[in-house]
Amino acid sequence: MLARHVDHELSLYCLGELAPPASSRVAEHLLGCARCRRELEPVRRGVAWARTLTPVAASGPSFREVEALLETAATPRTRAWSGRWRWPLLAVTAAAALLLATGGLWLRRPHVTVGVAAGPLSELEAAARAAYLDAAPAQIETDDRGQLASWIGEHTGIHVWLALDTPMRAQVIGLGGGRAVAISYRMEGRPVTLVVASTRTLGSAAPAGAFLRKRITYRHDPADPAGDVKVLTWTRKDQSYALVSGLPNLGQQACFICHTDPERRQLIGSLQVPL
Amino acid sequence: MALSGVIGLTRRAAIDGQVIEACRQGDREAFRQVFDAYRDRVFSLALHLAGSEAAAKDVTQQVFLTLFTRAREFRGDAQLTTWLYRLAINASIDERRRQRRLVPVEVAPVAVERTLPEDALRRRELAEKVRAALERLSPKLRVVVVLKHLEGLSYDEMAQLLGCSPGTVASRLNRGHKALARALAHLEGETD
Numbered sequence: 001m002l003a004r005h006v007d008h009e010l011s012l013y014c015l016g017e018l019a020p021p022a023s024s025r026v027a028e029h030l031l032g033c034a035r036c037r038r039e040l041e042p043v044r045r046g047v048a049w050a051r052t053l054t055p056v057a058a059s060g061p062s063f064r065e066v067e068a069l070l071e072t073a074a075t076p077r078t079r080a081w082s083g084r085w086r087w088p089l090l091a092v093t094a095a096a097a098l099l100l101a102t103g104g105l106w107l108r109r110p111h112v113t114v115g116v117a118a119g120p121l122s123e124l125e126a127a128a129r130a131a132y133l134d135a136a137p138a139q140i141e142t143d144d145r146g147q148l149a150s151w152i153g154e155h156t157g158i159h160v161w162l163a164l165d166t167p168m169r170a171q172v173i174g175l176g177g178g179r180a181v182a183i184s185y186r187m188e189g190r191p192v193t194l195v196v197a198s199t200r201t202l203g204s205a206a207p208a209g210a211f212l213r214k215r216i217t218y219r220h221d222p223a224d225p226a227g228d229v230k231v232l233t234w235t236r237k238d239q240s241y242a243l244v245s246g247l248p249n250l251g252q253q254a255c256f257i258c259h260t261d262p263e264r265r266q267l268i269g270s271l272q273v274p275l
Numbered sequence: 276m277a278l279s280g281v282i283g284l285t286r287r288a289a290i291d292g293q294v295i296e297a298c299r300q301g302d303r304e305a306f307r308q309v310f311d312a313y314r315d316r317v318f319s320l321a322l323h324l325a326g327s328e329a330a331a332k333d334v335t336q337q338v339f340l341t342l343f344t345r346a347r348e349f350r351g352d353a354q355l356t357t358w359l360y361r362l363a364i365n366a367s368i369d370e371r372r373r374q375r376r377l378v379p380v381e382v383a384p385v386a387v388e389r390t391l392p393e394d395a396l397r398r399r400e401l402a403e404k405v406r407a408a409l410e411r412l413s414p415k416l417r418v419v420v421v422l423k424h425l426e427g428l429s430y431d432e433m434a435q436l437l438g439c440s441p442g443t444v445a446s447r448l449n450r451g452h453k454a455l456a457r458a459l460a461h462l463e464g465e466t467d
Contacts, residue, residue, distance in 0.1 A: 008445040046452025060318030149442035
């Protein structure tokens with residue numbers, strides 16, 4: 001039985017802003033779920049209080065006051081950089097501008113590197129592969145990314161925001177002595193599993209990052225002689241990720257679940273395994 | 276992230292592209308039109324977020340001063356309104372933080388006009404209590420409650436404005452409502 005709690009929808013429900021089908025679904029869920037009913041009451045009372053808030057009749061600044069400030073701000077500062085400091089100052093400014101321009105250009109480059117892993121699977125990779133192959137029963141199944149994000153946050157403390165509205169299934173798994181989440185979805189008709197864990201929980205088993213770069217590690221599943229199963233791992237901020245699929249090339253098409261920007265997709269599509 | 280989704284912000288106080296373009300050229304009359312169109316909204320938002328009329332006035336001045344001095348950076352109405360809201364939210368939170376560092380001044384309670392009908396008086400007092408409870412919420416929760424109830428923004432609009440996911444907005448709004456209910460529990464029964 002899926003626990004599709006509706007707590008994240010309660011404010012909109014109380015405000016009467018849910019579309020009729022969603023509102024009926026929430027109402028139906030509330031009839032059978034004591035936990036969400038307990039949540040409903042304080043939210044409903046809070047909404048009632050918040051509804052008493054009214055915009056305040058403005059006694060804000062007049063245009064003249066802002067205009068006066070504007071005049072002050074627009075008054076040119078007449079500070080004479082003259083004498084012996086003038087040219088050194090100009091040189092330092094020019095050098096700083098050049099440094100900024102070079103740094104800006106460098107930062108605009110796509111900073112993604114792909115490395116190839118060998119040897120035994122890491123704990124994260126093994127967990128992702130197991131979740132991919134086992135097809136264990138999901139604890140939640142939804143195409144509502146907001147609902148999924150709330151559910152995952154509530155059960156694991158992990159923040160995952162998947163950009164596409166595609167049916168997704170998720171289950172909480174134990175990993176590194178903590179809780180991680182395995183999310184399954186389909187991309188181009190093929191199954192994909194994404195496991196997300198806290199980097200702190202994984203400790204030294206977390207995929208290594210790279211200075212100012214996103215470092216992705218790729219490997220064929222060693223237990224799959226046909227080489228169809230691919231595993232990608234990376235760390236971003238304080239979370240580590242493992243993506244398993246049988247998609248072509250590196251399986252990087254699975255990344256499109258988060259990356260919907262055309263430029264980013266083009267970059268992802270062009271990733272190659274370094275030889 | 277595309278800002279074209281922030282439709283709600285543009286439909287309430289439409290300023291056409293010509294006015295924005297004139298603003299970008301430094302036209303003072305165009306500034307005045309933008310100011311007239313958004314002053315009340317920015318002031319009201321700042322009052323609920325910053326907590327006092329004086330702070331809200333400072334924030335409003337600061338928002339429009341920034342707007343006028345950086346008008347050349349605008350690319351469209353949606354961006355203008357989104358930017359205004361962002362400026363107002365950030366400036367209000369900063370102002371609030373700054374006030375906390377100052378020594379509080381004893382303020383005499385506002386004299387209530389006894390000539391008001393009893394019902395209106397009671398409503399006003401209640402509204403003051405709700406506003407006081409709102410001010411005690413953390414900035415993150417206060418912002419979403421204000422944007423939802425005073426500005427009528429959708430979850431997607433708030434998410435774009437605050438740079439977080441709609442799921443986070445939903446969660447913060449639930450927490451905000453629950454916190455308000457807790458803070459005002461002793462007044463239960465006084466609402467209409």
